[in-house]
Amino acid sequence: MSDLPAHWQAELDALLVSEPMPLDTTTLAGATARLAAAFPVLPMPGAGNTLARWQFLAEVAARDLALVKIYEAHADARAILAELAPAARCEAPSLARQPVWAVWAARSPGNELSFASRDGKAVKLAGTKAWCSGARFVTHALVTCVDADGSDWLAALPVDQPGVTVSERGWEAVGMEATQSVEVDFADAHATLVGDPGAYVRRPGFWHGGAGIAACWYGAASALAARLRDAAQRRDNPYLRAHQGAADVALVAARACLRECAAAIDGAPRADATRHALRARCAVESAVDSTLRACARGMGAAPLCRDRWVARVSADLPVFVRQSHAEADLAALAGAVLESGEDWRL
Incomplete structure (x- = not known):
């Protein structure tokens, strides 16, 4: 198991020291570009340093969730390209700065990209893609799309091109507002196919990336719990300390699950990681719920306001x-557990 190199944390602190946290829609773009330039590629999942990769993402999340949302996608895109198309290039000549990648793979009813035309690996895409985080400032994107037969593909494209229009639609949430995960419209946008049909979800790295998202959730929850710990140190209140204990139990259990998952991925990088990743994601989600509840009840309204x-x-x-x-993830985890025959003995 690897640990986060000390110089990474020092460099991260130096990079973000002048940024007013939390970031907003104005400051997020610049902070993301600087982070992507300073750390363009993290250790690839399954290459022996998965834990260090996740620890770095957790450190970014502990500072700002919008920032890690965009940066994790950038790091994931790099890993996807390395896995499916190591020789792929998707560069826009007009872009002089370090590329910032997005992964826009979410789907909603009636919204999906389709081939308008195809010439080998070169395609033109038409339609609407929902939930496009960072659409106003990322430079490149990996997008899911379908051909005329309904087969699923992944394509890479520069965002700054005719035929790609970032809308104002599709994001009303106060939470994660800075990411502005809006809908993007495509009209004969040029893209390059990456991998074979269906390869995006079939590749071993799909669940490696899914577990990496949980590391981001964990990083934010652990930083929030640190505020609760600080409050418990200042105030000798048994109820506050009880809430601190509840957060500790939840987070330590989730951390152990993440570490076990990272070790399993590094130990068998080509194996199906569905069970390990779903378990880690569900454990961290439960820890997030417990930590949010503990912080709100333990510290009261003052820090929230x-x-x-x-x-x-x-x-x-x-x-x-x-x-x-x-619950859909829990049911999928149950299916994976039933298939593996796990019996939970210590």
């Missing part, structure tokens, strides 16, 4: 964690 960082994280984290599919 007067501490800008606590207020923002408390609004952002419930929205971000809804990337989990709740």
